[in-house]
């Protein structure tokens with residue numbers, strides 16, 4: 001039987017030293033959907049997100065058991081980490097453009113992956129900026145420093161940078177928490193467009209945002225998934241009392 005889901009975890013456990021941050025997390029991430037990870041501070045949302053492209057490998061004393069599969073391959077032993085991060089890109093909470101031009105920020109990844117042709121790079125830069133809804137605002141200043149962009153523009157640039165290497169999955173760790181309401185709205189609209197071509201997993205503290213933009217929601221508590229379902233169901237008829245208490249603001 002063909003597996004309809006290309007990204008999933010099975011019995012995933014993660015320890016920072018002796019602290020267990022993830023406990024038996026088993027989740028199927030649906031293709032071309034937005035999956036929101038919600039839960040109180042310290043429940044393991046970011047840790048889980050980072051296991052999907054092995055960003056936790058950089059942390060000392062991390063031990064991971066269980067599996068993360070992407071397109072049938074175990075990302076912890078069957079995929080090269082550089083290839084994995086090309087397939088599974090990441091956008092962080094604080095926009096983090098490189099201190100170089102707008103153009104170079106986007107061309108950087110494709111160049112690392114061996115693309116040298118100037119015309120091909122021009123094409124990728126344009127396509128990525130169109131894809132991140134930034135092209136019209138920056139097309140006349142591509143050679144200027146990315147650091148001169150507003151926070152919201154910088155975040156869309158960081159999204160363009162991820163799109164430039166043609167990922168399958170885009171991970172977003174609270175991508176709008178440092179942005180003003182208008183920039184937040186732009187990113188939310190963008191996420192809605194991006195899911196046509198990409199699978200998106202997003203950590204958010206903002207319940208309204210999870211309700212607005214996600215198709216599925218996973219509620220984490222103390223490193224475990226309490227409930228994972230369609231967002232509409234989670235927000236209207238959660239099956240676990242703890243989910244209900246959290247989304248109605250009784251704790252967290």
Ligand SMILES: Nc1ncnc2c1ncn2[C@@H]1O[C@H](COP(=O)(O)OP(=O)(O)OP(=O)(O)O)[C@@H](O)[C@H]1O
Pocket residue numbers: 016019021039040041042043044045046047048059
């Ligand atoms: N590098 C690290 N070293 C040790 N412990 C860590 C590290 N990163 C996270 N933790 C611990 O792991 C647990 C889960 O943290 P994580 O950042 O994944 O939670 P979170 O749900 O994303 O929280 P927040 O919403 O506050 O960002 C917490 O107890 C945290 O203190």
